[in-house]
Amino acid sequence: MASSRKRVVIVGGGVGGVATAYALRHLMKNLDIVLVSDRDKFTFTPSLPHVAVLDKNPKGIQAELGKILPRRNIQFIHSKAEEVDPDTQKVKLANGQVLEYDYLVFATGAKLKWEPTVEIEEGAKIYSICNLEHALETREAVHDLIKNPGPVVVGSIPGTSCFGPLYEFAFMLDYRLRKHHIRHKVDMNIVTSEPYLGYAGLGGIGPSKRYLEDITMEKTIWTYPNAKVKKVGKDYVEFAICDEDGKEKKTIQLESKLTMLMPYFEGPDVIKSAGDKVANPKGFVKTNRCMYVPDYPNIYGVGVCVAIPPVQKTPIPTGTPKTGQMIEGMAVAVAHNIYNDIKNIPEKVAPKLPAICIADFGDKGFFVLADPVIPPRNKVLYKEGRWAHWMKEIFEKYFMFKVKAIKNITPWFEELGLKIMFDIEYIEPCKECSGPTGSRC
Secondary structure, eight states: OOSSSOEEEEEOOSHHHHHHHHHHHHHOSSOEEEEEESOSEEEOGGGHHHHHHHOOOGGGGEEEHHHHTGGGTOEEEESOEEEEETTTTEEEETTSOEEEOSEEEEOOOOEEEOTTTSEEOTTOOOBOOSSHHHHHHHHHHHHHHHHSOOOEEEEEOTTOOOOHHHHHHHHHHHHHHHHTTOGGGOOEEEEOSSSSTTOTTTTOOTTHHHHHHHHHHHTTEEEEOSEEEEEEOSSEEEEEEEOTTSOEEEEEEEEOSEEEEEOEEEOOHHHHTTOTTTBOTTSOBOOBTTSEETTEEEEEEOGGGBOOOOSSOOSSOOOOOOOHHHHHHHHHHHHHHHHHHHTTOOOEEEEOOOEEEEEEOSSOEEEEEEESSSSSOSEEEEEEEHHHHHHHHHHHHHHHHHHHHOSOSSOHHHHHHHHHHHOOOSEEEESOOOSBTTOOO
16 A cells, blocks of 8 residues: 555454454554444344343444444444455455455454254244344244243254353243243253353363253253254254264254254355455464464454364364453454554564353353363363352443443453453463464464
């Protein structure tokens, strides 16, 4: 680009895109930052189970990108990014614009896929809580379930990488049905591709297996781990229980009035358009541990669209999740690496990827800290209680306050608090970036 003032184009307006834009602006005032998104609102996705099951008002978890970004001198373009040419450093938008960039950050999220892994019978419906539209649709199904109770199947399919919302949805629904005094009319089942309950794509975290086995028995929720969902019909779910080698042992069919299955993810077409040096076969960005693409060091990835290898080979394929705090760490690392490159500072940083997760069950919940989230780990903390429910509510309000009112997504007092209370940090210096994303320097 002719101008000496550098331009960063960020594709995606979710947690990863907004966090990267804020972190960059915090580090550099003299930088053109353009955020492109086909959605005009930021949505706090961890609260979508609450929207679906507990009727949370979605207005409280959204912010208009066209208002919050310009206040921070960040340009917002409401359009879909369609094509990227990494050689000419251009992004083509659906509205006809072509943007040149010095640095490009993919923070797109992912495409949700059920087929062809699962056969969906004509007229059958799989519900989801992965975006606001799906959550609102699922909310209507929950209302119908309360009026006309029937069996429920909640689960995941081969290739799923995001398992936490599965359990939140199931336990919140159990809580709401009990409040309406109709829980005895609803058979609840968890059918999961995890090798055991609480595997979560991470080899388990602390006592997650033992804890979830206990709480599902306590709540009379029937569980089927190591299960491969094969078909969803209008009123049933068919799946196979597999052995340790992934071979099908027996097929089970459960009646289901409401079926909520977590999908598997694929990278969106705009990432695939950049070619196989940028995208892997599933369309995820091929970043290294410092979050840039080795063949194109000015292209970065943040969040769900980044390729992270599975933690272990499992009988039924599972992916590695990218939690909210992991994504914030990626964004901070990307911002620092772009800053260092512009300033001709040779040092690189990598995200340390600690994770604090709060799972809300409606009346109570559990808190887990894993540092790092990808094993082996330095520390794991795991606590349950009614306080965790309120902690999740408070965190939502705090995060939305950061998005709307604070100029940095990781303000100094947050970083100081995490260091003092839990001895965790977002990033670390990295002398060797060639390892896979998620590996430590």
